[in-house]
Amino acid sequence: MSIELRHFRCFLAIADTLSVTRAAERLHLTQPAVSRTLRRLEQELGIRLVDRSTHHLALTPEGLAFRDRAAIAVAAFDRALGQAGHTVWPLRLGHAWSAAGAYTTALLRRWHEEYPDTPLELLRVDDRTAGLARGEVDIALLRGEVAAPGLITEQLTTESRVAGLPADDPLAHRTSLTLAELAGRTMALNTVSGSTTLDLWPATARPATSITIGNTDDWLAAITGGRAVGVTTTGTARMHPHPAMAYVPLSDAPPVPVVLAWRDAPGHPRIPDLIALARAVIGAAGNAAADNHGYGGGVGARRGPAHHSGE
Template sequence: MHPISQLYAVGMTDLRQLRALTAVVDEGTFTDAAIALRTSQASVSRAVADLERDLGVRLLLRTSRGARPTVLGRRVAEHARRVLAEVAIIERLAEQRSDQLRVGFAWSVFGRLTTPIQRRWQADHGAVVFVQSNTPTAGLLEGEVELAVVRRPLPDARFETSLVGAEPRCAALAVDDPLARRRRLTLADLGRRAVAIDRATGTTSTELWPTGAGPSDLREVHGMEEWLTVVAAGEAVGITSRATADQFPHPGIRYRPVLDAPPIAVWLVWWRDDPPAGAGAFRELVCRLYADGS
């Protein structure tokens, strides 16, 4: 096995060795490396010697003035830095998990309820961070968050799904669209128009309309930004939850309620076998605010 490959097979089992090597390379002497690491010179020397023995190669040339890396030692130190940087990221992630709740969403969090929920949670429990991720699980499957807000069914047994509220639907239209002058709309008003849809995370489909009365064309988009751009340009109309209208006002768009469209259910989702510590309390808070509308 190549010595650098052995670094991952053997050396990574002891990060102390990698830190000692990079410190000596950076500082130039074992004494200065020990000061930087806040340990003893003997400990640094022993860690580097152990790493050299594990890899079966010489990494440092000891001199009367200190130490300098061999050619291979310099390359190993470069790889060691990358390993240590990744470990630091993992450690930061672990710290974040312990002191903050990360909640994913695709289109909107909770609309006008977002700020009250955020403030009440922070007052009683600590930080909550909302992370936008245009995936069906709003970043949960990808490991970006501990909880996710979704507005379409998620039939995956790996996830626990809890209904927390429902939101009325709104139409989104360009400001110069004739329909934007009206205060309320119906699905029939939007029939035979081009409608922007996001198949991955959106809540609009032709199933909203009776057979033969639906959109004349479906304009497929990918995510909130593209949807807003298409609607503002008048290339299509959109149908979304009122939370989107509350959370994403746009100077080129008017939102109007759609009276006969069914409401959109809102769920909280988390890993069934790894529920976050605050899942129950957060769910109760969200349900309470949806129930009283505050």
Template sequence: MNVDLRHLRCFLAVAEEGGFTAAGRRLHLAQPTLTRTIKSLEESLGVQLFERNTRRTELTDKGEKLWQNLGPLLGQLDRTLRDLREGEKLRVGFSWGLPEGLSRLAARFAEETGVGVEFLRCDIPQAGLDTGQVHLGLLRGSQLPKNLRSFFLYEEPRIAAVPASWELAGRTELDWAELAGLPLIINTVSGTTFPDMWPAGRRPVVGAECRNYDEWLEQVAAGLGVGTAPISTARRYTHPSVHLVPLTGAPAVRTHLAYPSHGAHPQAAHFVDHAWRAADELQT
């Protein structure tokens, strides 16, 4: 018999709601679609399940029998499928600056799906996606690896990080073009600011290189150069020897969630959809 769960769940909804209109609202299905599904089920079974007229829809004897037996079976199936998710974890990698609202989103996702979310700091280029440590990665920048499916969440302005001992630390703002004349601290692994972002012939020299955000902040504090970072991240991770100066004319920093193009966790796309819909609240 060509019967699947979709047919059975539609039948159960019509039986319990006592009609196609109410069942359609419950299932978020148009009534003609629901009617075709029930007709297909009756044809596959070879029996009539409902008596229909202009005023009401009633179960036939065969429909009544199916209803009485089907409810407990589908209930048991749903419980079994939910139990399979118990203890399942979706791992999300990041290198620095986890958006403040992402933990709230993760809690809602776990409540809805039964799948927990863990955040892992991975100071490697793809935040753990390239090594298989995580299922999803929070990545920043405009050039992302081609082996990933990436989804844009939001963008935010940059702020300049200046050694407190420098005269520039007293400025009320800096322009992006001014940084070309200063040594630049480069995070070679997960940074978002590099000399080639300035015009050729007017690019900053590299004051120092590092491999993570903490090293970047310490090298700025040590007076080896200036740096830039997304404004929300820089304000969360401060240092007494680093001053944050508003920056004008700078390109925005784009933030994405990404997962492998092949072999992704079954819940990865679902989590990305949640994040995309809640992008406005992720930084609050």
């Protein structure tokens, strides 16, 4: 038996739902059919993708690694079919939050002016790599740590960290704050796509309580609703102003790298053009701002994980 696209789709449904029953409902198949398809895929690959030894279905380490490769293959197939009858091939630029910050409008307008025949689609995907590792986008603007294998990253600039507070908070009218002044508060942490963790604070002075958030909208709602405070970057302050929200600079928090990432594999032919334009629009302007404000972020492409500490 050869592996077919239906085997990939079946496995991805199981990986997404972590349930054979729910996967069968999604695919409009019977549970035995889904189980047989998964078993045949594992036999063909010679690896175990799903751990069935517990009460709750879970992916094995091999299953987790294969999930991303399968998602890329299915996305490429679907996109090829979708583009078959069209001459325009849009370039998909992913971001998890705040896009290119203050440079977003300039980047989009410059692209439209210089490459009018290739639409640049800006897509927010609530994922650590903004959908890049799963094949949902062609290239991505990311912040902080980029640990997914098979990606090339280039740091364009850095953004200063700021505290996010309710506008009526006693600290909201300060000109600057320190991390220690936030340690006694409940922190909203975006664990899906954010760049801030409790490791930002010294081990002996970390916030005692935190709430887990899955995206920027919920992060903003938690803070403006008075449930918590947060730490983010100037990009969020510029892209998400809110009358019930205050952003206050943090004087002792390290800046967050802003990187452009793409897969180390053949991709959209316009990716090099977007990289060059991002260097010109974001990199040059960002480095000039860094020189003026005393912080910097060098420019250099690298393969593999880019590790940085620190929405």
